[in-house]
Each structure stands twice: as C-alpha cells, then as structure tokens.
Amino acid sequence: MSPEEVDLSTAICGVHLRNPTMLASGIVGLSGEVLARVARCGAGAVVTKSCSLKPRVGHPNPVVVDYGAGVINAVGLSNPGVEAMVAEIRDARELMGEERVPIVASVFAHSIYDFGTVARYISEAEPDLIEANISCPNVEEEFGQLFSSTPYVAAQVTRRVKSSTNIPVIVKLSPNVPNIAEVAKAVVAAGADAISAVNTAGPGMLLDVESARPVLTNRVGGLSGPAIRPLAVRCVYDIANAVSVPVIGIGGQSDGRDVAEMISVGAVAVGVGTAVYRRGMEVFRHMTTELAELMARLGIDSIERLRGRGLPAGAPGRPGSDA
Template sequence: MAIDMRVDLAGVSLPNPLVLASGIWGSVAGTLVRAASNGAGAVTSKSCSLAPRIGHPNPTVLHWGHGFINAVGLSNPGAHVQRQELARAHEELAPTGAALIASVFGDTPQGFADAVHVIAEAEPELVELNISCPNVESEFGRPFALDPDAAARATEAVRAVYAGPLLVKLSPNAPELVAVARAVVAAGADGLTAVNTLGPGMLIDLEARRPILSNRVGGISGPALRPVAVRCVFELAGAVAVPIIGTGGVSSGHDALEMIMAGATAVGIGSGLYCEGDGIFRRVLEEMEQWMEQEAVDSLDEIRGCAHG
C-alpha cells in the first residue's frame, strides 16, 4: 500500500508533514538544507528582526530532564544579513522539495512589517510571525500573542506589505488562545503555528544559589510541553479553518500522529532534534508510516482531526 505523506500547508505543498521548528538550527543555509536532506518537509529559520540582536549572555539553554528551558533572547544577524542567507537556503532547498519558512519578529507592528518587507526578498515559501516569544518580556513587554488586539495589529501590519502565505505563531500562555487565533485569522493569517514555549519557568543552581539562566526565566519546550501543545492544537482546530503546524514535545511517530489527530496539518520538531540529531525526521516519518500501514490508513487526511469525534 502506498502511503501518501504529502500535505498542503496554506497552499504550499510539502513532501511530508514534518517541519524543523524555529530557533533550533539557526538560519544558516547549510543547517536548514541538512534538516531537509534528512527528511524534514519544511524548515523554519531562527526568528529575525530588522536590526541585529546579540541576545542574552550564557547560560541560555538547559536540558533539565523533561525537556529544555531556554532564554536565548532572539539573537539574530538582522534582516538584511539574514535575507542573503535565506536566499541561498531557498535556492539550495529546491532539490529537496522542502519549503522554507522564514520566521520574523518585531517590537512593534511596524517593526514586524519592516522586517518581513526585507526578508520577503529571499522568496521563502512561507513567512511565520513569532509574536509569542516569552523570553524578552523584560525588554519588549508582554508578547503580542497574549492579547487578541495586539496580535491582530501585528498581523495586519504585515499583511499590508506581504501578500504571500503567512503563518502566525501562538503562545500556550495566552489566556484566550482561541480569541487570539480568530483575531489573527481575521487580520489575514493563512495558518497558525502552535505553540511556542511555555512559561516562563525558572531553575535554580543550588551551589550558586541563583537562577541558572542569565535571563533568570525561560521558556519550556520538549516532552513537558507536549500535552499542553496537543490541547492547544485541539482547541484551535475546533475553532478556526486554517492549517496548523502542531509543535511542542514531538519526538516520535506516536507524538506526531497525536498532533494530526488533534487537527494539525503539519508537525513541528524542535527540542527532539537537539536531543537526537537529524536522524529524528526519518525515524519519526518511518514510525508514522508503520502505524498507518498497520491501521490501513492511506493518507493523513483520513485521520486529521479525528480526535474531535
């Protein structure tokens, strides 16, 4: 039986549903292409702003046993430098069939629009707005993703300068997640990525008697996030009619299928790649296909959203 793993993500055809999540392998063409060559159906670049950012000093990422806590602080070379690297990535990704998703953030709606305006010249297949980073609150204030109006303003500002496929990345920390999703879809989002990291959280070094991360607090990802992410995808899929990249703690075929059953169109992998390396994409795909074969499921469309009953 031939299993069809292709998915349509906001009008962009992906060879399979697995997506490299933003921030895990940076934005260097070589690593993005490496993820695609090892089985990712789409790759997301590290979030980029108009101006370069150094980010927080180390320590910024810690594996604590049930996932990661991170406060990298959105370090990036700025949109003008990133545009060149992403243009190269776009060209080199073509033979793999994988799509390039360019992640962008700003401190104001206009900041989002200005950065997207520059990055769009690299011709990524999709743009993803990171309105949900919990690690820069002391600098930028509350993430846009926590408030439907603020989230809509950032989306609208980008829509005014960019006509291509647009994803908005949501936060598991939003008290009114569905209201935020409805607001960004009404403002022009073609799809959602759910979710960014949970928290913020904190861990303390007993010897130093201080928080471990230099930023003190950071976002939680990996296995500890997964049940929250699945619930978010389930709620969103029941409320909006746009495709969702279900992201959070996925590290097996079982986890990826769970996201699809919750209603996700595609499935993001971030922390799992940190732990296992680039073999994770092929392994997860094989495990998905094995289960589908056993259950006589020919395509992901057959099971997408089935958990809703």
C-alpha cells in the first residue's frame, strides 16, 4: 500500500475532516486571517482561542516559557470577547473560501449560567462545533476550582451549554483529576456530543534560581508538549474505555507516530498545540504526511481501521463496539 492510498478522513459528530490534525485551542487562533492560514497549512480543522462574554487581558508577561521537555503557560485566557470572536470566525470562513475546513469555537465563562450565554452568542457565527473549555488551570485563583474537577459540576456546565445551542458540543476535560473516566461519563450523560482531552496538566511551577522567583508572573501554569504526552494518551485511553462519543486527543503530539498513537487509543482526531511552535505552522502538513506513511507501512488504509486498536475488545470507544 502506498501512502496516497491511505484514507485520512475522519469525522466528529457528522462533521467531516479531511485529516485528523486539528489546531488546538489557545494556539495562534485569535484572528480569522491566521485561522485561515492554519487551514492552508493543512490542518483538518481549526479551533479558536477560547472566548468569554467580556474581553480579557489575561496575565502579565512572562506567560509562556519553553522549558525543554515541554512548555509551561499561564496566558490567562486573554481574548477580545465573544462579540469580536464572532467577527473573527466569520472572517476566517470567508477567507477559507472553497478550501474550507471545519471551525470549532472554543468558549469559557466564570459561571455555569454564563457558559450558556456565551454559547448562545457564539452560535451566531455558525461554527461547525462548539468546544466548552471547562478545564483551564491558569485561572484557579480567579475562578476557583476547575469546572471539570468534579463530575457533577462538569455535567451542569454541559447541560447549560447544550440547552443554549443546536450546534454539537465538545467538552474539554482536564487531566488533573483522580478519575477522568468518571468526568467523561458525567458529561456524556449530560448531553456532551464529543470530548476533547486533555487541557494542560499541573499546574506546574518554574523557578529562576538566582532571583528565587517563579518565572511566570502568575507563578504557576499549565504544562503541555512532549512532557505530558503519555499522560494525555492514558487519559484518552480511559475515556474511550468508558464512553462511545468521539474523542479529540490532545497533549504533546509532535509527529505522525504520535497521532497514530493517540488514534490507536480511541481518538477520532488530534489537537496540535506546542508542536505548532516547535515545527512551525506547516506542522499539519508534515504530521499528515508522516501519518499516511506510517499507516501504509502498517497496512492500515483508514483512520477508522486505525482507531481503537490499542483498546481492549469491547471498549465503547472502539469502532464496531455496540456500547
């Protein structure tokens, strides 16, 4: 089998993706023009930076540091507000023209109630999917415990968002919980159409030893990149063992092998974040080429055949299982 014969297309809740690589939320996805450029660089879908009802400045610099094994960040959910993001999404769609890829709008809020309002508002831009970011670890001082920390609260947010829009809803989960499968079951029972996992891990802390001060102004920040890849793979494995909705695997994927690994534990698509900076925006094309070559070598001709190969027989996230 040659790489050209491999069918890389996949789908999330009926939304078709030409390949399983997606721009992860929070990575360069502020402007419509940049989102369109990411699509030109080969991404299967793009996800906007998370937006809230009102504009936010986020945390003061330094907010992102590459520590070698990975990246630590506390950008603090800076965003121009949902009204501006509606305009950016419309702009992105117009600029993509014929080469349009699905656009996922990421939203967050301070309260369960506001999650509904921001979801209703962003729906005006008619994104293909909405992602509810209930798991950013960088605003705990301001927001209190993560919404995704307890299955009950995660389910409440999911219900609120679902009742506020007709667009399919992805719920983004945190790895920083004792049992991610329980959270996944709770949000699916509350109506989540898909799950993305994971948000950044930790939070962690990085110190300058001379001044003995944390480098990030926020003191702590979420970890991403290769350092957390095995954590993300384990989380997606646990989720795909517990629920049958589509899962978008995110966390440290840098090349085609890493994408294959994530899909093999049940993901239908993979979010790319840190690698966009490490390998440049062309990373989507590179990863897709590498994935096709690897699949051809393994004799696997479609994403559907690759998916869930690493899951136990009968796992709900394995194609063909009747769960």
